[in-house]
Amino acid sequence: MDKIRDISIIEAVLHVLDTGADEPILNSYMMELTEERYKFILSHIERVLKDENLKYASFKAKNTIVKEVGQDYLNGRIDLNIASKEIVKGLFEIMKDNESISSCDLLVVSFNTEYGPMLGILKMDYVKQYTHQIDIVDSNVGIGLIPITTGLSASKKVQKAAFIRPIRDDQEYDLLVFDKKPVIDTDGINYFLDNFLGCSLIENDRDATRHFMNRVELWTRSNCKDEAVKAERIRTSVKRILRNNEDINIYDIAEQVILPYEPEVKKDFIAYFQECNLEKFQVDKEYLEKKLSNLKIKVSSDIELSITADAYADINNFEIKDNGDGSITMMIKYIENYVEK
Known part of the structure; x- marks a missing residue:
């Protein structure tokens, strides 16, 4: 898989998709990319691109709004605002027919990479947060907590995203897809991959x-x-x-x-x-080394061990002894100091 490391955000726009409303709230303006907003968007894109659940995909022969509009934008035929609104309308129709799909903000972002331009679509699900509520009764102040569910978090991971490339002859893939928690109906249809994106995983x-x-x-x-x-x-x-x-x-x-x-x-x-x-x-090899760099060993319901691959292989730090009866003894050796966490 192409390891995308060089990302330069060009422009972005945010729309609101509330399943309790009759229509999505469409943004008329591009987002002003302040330093803080740029870092917020970049951090989410980088996190998704590094996730082991990211997949190659190719568009199916049947055109979807995402495929058509995405290619129109990437080939310079329409601007991002027009493209994003069409994408949002397509997703909102699907959401209204499926009660299990959560409301969200949809972030549509254009960026360049070392492999060429991409159009990113990130479904930003809301985070349940709390804020204080102040009530004053007869000069007495009462302060309580009330929930709000419209916040976006810099730390919460995106659950669904797609990064679309310009379609060219003989290319290995058309888009990268991230679907952490698939929503599949009784007919086995995945709304994000099948209905919205119209793609097949590779x-x-x-x-x-x-x-x-x-x-x-x-x-x-x-x-x-x-x-x-x-x-x-x-x-x-x-x-x-x-x-x-x-x-x-x-x-x-x-x-x-x-x-x-x-x-x-x-x-x-x-x-x-x-x-x-x-x-x-x-x-x-890159995935393998990342996976093996830190080993987590669960000995029983009461004992878990986290150890680096280097320490595991170093007989001066860690040793496994065969007890001769099918069991083993794990030894952490030559401990000069330790701390509790």
């Missing part, structure tokens, strides 16, 4: 690497209960193989991870990943 190296690591953990938990030695060997071996290889083949991994005298286990291991469509893939 599997990439990062997705395959993430899915493989998650599936290894699930298989290990299921097949190595009360066998901590075996589980530790499998987890450590898989990490080593991922770090040392660009291309992954599940048959080669099975040969290295599963012991020779366990042919049935090897067969089950291979079959499991065949069902997951993870027989072969390329490792996303």
Whole structure:
């Protein structure tokens, strides 16, 4: 996946979509990009682009408002205000037909990257906040709290976003999509991907690497209960193989991870990943290193450990000892000082 790091915001506009109203509130003016607003928008864009749930996608053959209007804007045929209003109207119609979709502000932003221009659409859900309410009765002051649900937060993560590129021949993808909490109806339709954007997701190296690591953990938990030695060997071996290889083949991994005298286990291991469509893939090294840089180990409901990959591999800091009965002992060594958090 393209790692977008160079972002330069050009212009932005904000509209209000309240499902309790008959129409969206459409902004007539571009946002004045003060330093504070610029940083607010940039922080949300960067956070989404770095999230492991960001996906490649391509537009379907059928045109949607987002596809048509997005391309009209990116190719200089209309301005951002006109484009954003059409996008908002399209989303609002979908929202009015689906009670499970929350009201929001829709931020539409144009920005340049090292890979060319993009049109960003960020659904900014409201944050429930509280403010004080002052009542004065017979010279007596009473102060209470009342909820407000129209605030936007710099810290709250965006749940849905799309970053659209100009469509060109032979390009790998048309847009990047982020849908943290999909809303899917009884017919299996995802309103954001299917109805609003009209796109199909594309599997990439990062997705395959993430899915493989998650599936290894699930298989290990299921097949190595009360066998901590075996589980530790499998987890450590898989990490080593991922770090040392660009291309992954599940048959080669099975040969290295599963012991020779366990042919049935090897067969089950291979079959499991065949069902997951993870027989072969390329490792996303950047995602892998980020994922492995800090390990979180849950020993029991009462004990959890967070440790860096370097410390885990350093025998002077941390050691795992085989107790000879299938269990292990984890040792944190040579502690000169510690603090409580």
